[in-house]
Amino acid sequence: MSRRTAVIGGGMAGTAAAKRLVAAGHEVVVFEAADGLGGRARSWHRPEIEPDVGINLMYVSFYPRMSALIREYGLEGDLVKISSNVHISKRGRVVGLSSDSPLDLLRYPHASFRDRVAFLFATLREVRRREELDLFDPLKTEHLDDGATAAEYGARITSAAGFDYLLRPQIEGFWNFASEGVSAVHARALLAWLGGSDFFVLRNGMEVLSERNAEGAKVRLGHEVTGLREAGGGISVGFRGGDGNEGAEEFDSAVVATPAPIAARITGGLDEAVVPAAARAFLETQEYEPALSMSYLVDPGALPKSAHIVAGGADDPPLRNMITYERTLIGEDGGRSEKLLVFCYPGRANTRRLLGQGSERQFAEVTPLLKTLWPDFPEDPRPFQAAERPYGFPIPAPGRYRASARVIREQRGPVVFCGDYFNSPTTEAALLSGYRAADALAGGPTT
Ligand SMILES: Cc1cc2nc3c(=O)[nH]c(=O)nc-3n(C[C@H](O)[C@H](O)[C@H](O)COP(=O)(O)OP(=O)(O)OC[C@H]3O[C@@H](n4cnc5c(N)ncnc54)[C@H](O)[C@@H]3O)c2cc1C
Known part of the structure; x- marks a missing residue:
C-alpha cells in the first residue's frame, strides 16, 4: 500500500529524505517556503558574472554520501577543485x-x-x-x-x-x-579528517543535488508550512501558499526538515505521543550562529585565487573570513574582464548587529573592515551582493551529540525530524540525517 508522506523543507536533509521515501514506494509531497530547492545550500545567481553562481558551498572528498550522489547523477565533470590552504591572519600578517x-x-x-x-x-x-x-x-x-x-x-x-x-x-x-x-x-x-582532503565546488551550485534528489516527489515551492496537527489517524499539514491563501492537506506521515526552531514551532500542537518530550526539548534548545555574506568584485592579483583567509586569535574579530573565487564579469557592452569575487563574513557581534539592516548599510559598515583581514585589500572594491542566513550554523554544543543520538534512536512515525542540527553544519550531515529520518518511517537501512 502506498503511503502519503509530507516532507517539510526542501533543503539537503528534506530532499534526501524525499529520495529515500520515493524509492521505498511512498507518495511524497515536498513543501518548501522558498522559491527553489536547496535551502542553505542554494546559491544566488547573477547574469553579469560567469559562472553566474554566488555562494558556492564546498564539497570535501571525505563526504561519502555526497560523493555517491555526484557519481549517481554523473556530475563529476561539474566539480571544480579549489585550494585546501587556509591563510591565517595575526594582527594583519597573513600566512x-x-x-x-x-x-x-x-x-x-x-x-x-x-x-x-x-x-x-x-x-x-x-x-x-x-x-x-x-x-x-x-x-x-x-x-x-x-x-x-x-x-x-x-x-x-x-x-x-x-x-x-x-x-x-x-x-x-x-x-x-x-x-x-x-x-x-x-x-x-x-x-x-582535514589533512589530505580535497575541496571542490559544483560549477553551477550545489542545489542541483537537492533538485535531483526530489525527482519523483511532488514539489510545492512557495509553500510555507504553518502547523501540523493530528487528523483522522494521520497528519494534517497546514500551509500558506505563494498567493497568500491558506490550505491544509492530509498525509499518513511527515518528515520535518526545517531548522530546529521552526520545527519546534510548527509541531508545537502535536501530542507527546507523536513528538516525545525528549525530541521536543532537543528541538527547542538548538541554537544557531547567523551568517551574513557580503561579496565584492575586485581585480585579479589583489588577493590569492580560490583562497580561504581567516582571522586568528581568541577575540571575535570585526571580519571573520574571506573566500575568493575567479569569475568573468560581462559588461553592459558585452565586454569581458577577469575578476575575483570575494566573499566576506563579519565576526559574530557584527553579524548579529547587521542582520536585517539592508544591504546599503551592511556594505557601508563592512567595506571599511576589509583591510583588517587583508591589509592590501583594494581601495575601491565593487559591492556586489549581500546574503543573509538567520539560521546559519547550528551550534554543536557540548553534549549535543549525545542528545541527538538519543532522538535519532527513538524517532518513529508518524512524524520524524531531520536537519544538520542533528550532526554538524555540513551538507553531508544534512544528507545523512535526511536518509535516517526516511528510514525511521519506511523501515529501510539506516545509513
Ligand atoms: C554561509 C554558509 C556557508 C556554508 N558553507 C558550507 C560548505 O561550504 N560546505 C558544507 O558542506 N556546508 C556548508 N554550510 C552548511 C550547509 O549549508 C547546511 O549544513 C545544510 O545546507 C543544511 O541543510 P538542511 O536541509 O539541514 O537545512 P536547510 O538548508 O536550512 O533547509 C531547510 C529548508 O526548510 C525550508 N523551510 C523553513 N521553514 C519552512 C516552512 N515553515 N515551511 C516550508 N519550508 C520551510 C527552508 O526554506 C529550507 O529550504 C554552510 C552554511 C552557511 C549558512
Whole structure:
C-alpha cells in the first residue's frame, strides 16, 4: 500500500529524505517556503558574472554520501577543485597553512615551535581514530562527547595561544561559532579528517543535488508550512501558499526538515505521543550562529585565487573570513574582464548587529573592515551582493551529540525530524540525517 508522506523543507536533509521515501514506494509531497530547492545550500545567481553562481558551498572528498550522489547523477565533470590552504591572519600578517603539509606546519610563525609539534602529534593521534571521529554521525561520536569544549581540548593538546592560531581559526573560520561553546568532538573530528582532503565546488551550485534528489516527489515551492496537527489517524499539514491563501492537506506521515526552531514551532500542537518530550526539548534548545555574506568584485592579483583567509586569535574579530573565487564579469557592452569575487563574513557581534539592516548599510559598515583581514585589500572594491542566513550554523554544543543520538534512536512515525542540527553544519550531515529520518518511517537501512 502506498503511503502519503509530507516532507517539510526542501533543503539537503528534506530532499534526501524525499529520495529515500520515493524509492521505498511512498507518495511524497515536498513543501518548501522558498522559491527553489536547496535551502542553505542554494546559491544566488547573477547574469553579469560567469559562472553566474554566488555562494558556492564546498564539497570535501571525505563526504561519502555526497560523493555517491555526484557519481549517481554523473556530475563529476561539474566539480571544480579549489585550494585546501587556509591563510591565517595575526594582527594583519597573513600566512598560508596547508592542512596537507607537516613541513608547512613546522614553519608556521603564528604559534610557538613547541605548540606546532604538539599539534602535529595530536593530529596524528586523531587520524588514527578516524572511524570513531565521524564529523557527520552522532551515533559514532556520542560516547566521546563528554562535556568538554573545543577550546578546552585545544588548550590541552597545545597551549591556549597555540590553539588560537592553529585550530581555532579552522573551526571559527568555517562556522563562526565560538570554540568555547562547541563540543570537543567537533574539533577532534576536524583534526582527524582535514589533512589530505580535497575541496571542490559544483560549477553551477550545489542545489542541483537537492533538485535531483526530489525527482519523483511532488514539489510545492512557495509553500510555507504553518502547523501540523493530528487528523483522522494521520497528519494534517497546514500551509500558506505563494498567493497568500491558506490550505491544509492530509498525509499518513511527515518528515520535518526545517531548522530546529521552526520545527519546534510548527509541531508545537502535536501530542507527546507523536513528538516525545525528549525530541521536543532537543528541538527547542538548538541554537544557531547567523551568517551574513557580503561579496565584492575586485581585480585579479589583489588577493590569492580560490583562497580561504581567516582571522586568528581568541577575540571575535570585526571580519571573520574571506573566500575568493575567479569569475568573468560581462559588461553592459558585452565586454569581458577577469575578476575575483570575494566573499566576506563579519565576526559574530557584527553579524548579529547587521542582520536585517539592508544591504546599503551592511556594505557601508563592512567595506571599511576589509583591510583588517587583508591589509592590501583594494581601495575601491565593487559591492556586489549581500546574503543573509538567520539560521546559519547550528551550534554543536557540548553534549549535543549525545542528545541527538538519543532522538535519532527513538524517532518513529508518524512524524520524524531531520536537519544538520542533528550532526554538524555540513551538507553531508544534512544528507545523512535526511536518509535516517526516511528510514525511521519506511523501515529501510539506516545509513
Ligand atoms: C554561509 C554558509 C556557508 C556554508 N558553507 C558550507 C560548505 O561550504 N560546505 C558544507 O558542506 N556546508 C556548508 N554550510 C552548511 C550547509 O549549508 C547546511 O549544513 C545544510 O545546507 C543544511 O541543510 P538542511 O536541509 O539541514 O537545512 P536547510 O538548508 O536550512 O533547509 C531547510 C529548508 O526548510 C525550508 N523551510 C523553513 N521553514 C519552512 C516552512 N515553515 N515551511 C516550508 N519550508 C520551510 C527552508 O526554506 C529550507 O529550504 C554552510 C552554511 C552557511 C549558512
